Amino acid sequence: MTLTAAAVDLAVDLGPLRLANPVVTAAGTFGTGREAAPTWTRRASARWW
Amino acid sequence: MVVKSVTREPRAGRPGPRMVETPAGMLNAIGLQNPGVDAWVARDLPWLVARGVPTIVSIAGSAAADYGAVAARLAGRPGILAIEANVSCPNVEDRGRVFARDPAATGAAVAAAVAAATVPVFVKLTADVTDLAEVAAAAAAAGAAGVTLVNTLLGLAVDVETGRPVLGGGTGGLSGPAIRPVAVRAVAEVARALPGLPIIGAGGARSVADVVEFVMAGATAVAIGTATFTAPTTAADIVDALPGWLAARGHRRITDLRGLALR
Numbered sequence A: 001m002t003l004t005a006a007a008v009d010l011a012v013d014l015g016p017l018r019l020a021n022p023v024v025t026a027a028g029t030f031g032t033g034r035e036a037a038p039t040w041t042r043r044a045s046a047r048w049w
Numbered sequence B: 001m002v003v004k005s006v007t008r009e010p011r012a013g014r015p016g017p018r019m020v021e022t023p024a025g026m027l028n029a030i031g032l033q034n035p036g037v038d039a040w041v042a043r044d045l046p047w048l049v050a051r052g053v054p055t056i057v058s059i060a061g062s063a064a065a066d067y068g069a070v071a072a073r074l075a076g077r078p079g080i081l082a083i084e085a086n087v088s089c090p091n092v093e094d095r096g097r098v099f100a101r102d103p104a105a106t107g108a109a110v111a112a113a114v115a116a117a118t119v120p121v122f123v124k125l126t127a128d129v130t131d132l133a134e135v136a137a138a139a140a141a142a143g144a145a146g147v148t149l150v151n152t153l154l155g156l157a158v159d160v161e162t163g164r165p166v167l168g169g170g171t172g173g174l175s176g177p178a179i180r181p182v183a184v185r186a187v188a189e190v191a192r193a194l195p196g197l198p199i200i201g202a203g204g205a206r207s208v209a210d211v212v213e214f215v216m217a218g219a220t221a222v223a224i225g226t227a228t229f230t231a232p233t234t235a236a237d238i239v240d241a242l243p244g245w246l247a248a249r250g251h252r253r254i255t256d257l258r259g260l261a262l263r
């Protein structure tokens, strides 16, 4: 049986933190968050932020 | 997300120009511009909390005690997942030498933050050092929950028509794809020396393959920075594409790939 994308587990334990996936934004390149909001709120934000 | 570094007092940042494009990357000299921790807590944090954004707060300072003072202002506040102590800044108590260049100065700043913090403290290091593993070990010994590797590399661009530095602040931090091999090497170096220490990789990542490369070198998470300036949704696009990429190669869990290149 082939593996489907839906079956893949992206969760990681970053020491004491459990993250839903391994991708974060780098300090200083996303401002405080508000600056990037126009591109973000309509998109995946609710899911991965 | 990791927010822009906040400091004890507001900072205006450095004079312009603050950014210049370089081959496969860019130099920036923002100079830690931020409203100061009190204004940040009053204005920006509630915005993030209202949207349920898992927030890692980057903090910076010019003396070890500053890290403790900023961490204390953040203590107990809801919505903060962790602190990232940016120790790649000049230490006024050490003739302006960057904290992260010295294991003892790094340890002092981290210890101050850890003592005041109510959340895990990660430490952001620079690869501009002789022995990165030694600095990472000092951070871990001072109580760091993990390290972020790497901050920008110090660079200089000169305008050959005027003979003056291109950036208003003189030197700047190099980021983008140009530094990715250096960042991946830094991750591998620390992962090998300190196998139990969680690592957030950073430096030029802009694709699924780049993220996987950092993970295979030993990173647990990967930060997306400069790629955001050309394609603002890069981080989300990678999250969307990762499962398909892994499934196509028969990988059920991203964690199974961590440190593969070190074996």
Ligand SMILES: Cc1cc2nc3c(=O)[nH]c(=O)nc-3n(C[C@H](O)[C@H](O)[C@H](O)COP(=O)(O)O)c2cc1C
Binding pocket: A026, A027, A028, A029, B003, B004, B005, B028, B030, B032, B058, B086, B124, B150, B151, B152, B174, B175, B176, B177, B179, B202, B203, B204, B205, B223, B224, B225, B226, B227
């Ligand atoms: C414009 C700009 C501002 C940055 N500001 C910060 C900052 O405030 N604090 C920090 O720790 N790192 C800061 N960084 C460094 C990034 O978080 C990251 O470590 C570095 O740029 C390498 O990743 P990248 O090539 O994906 O951008 C900044 C980088 C850029 C390009």
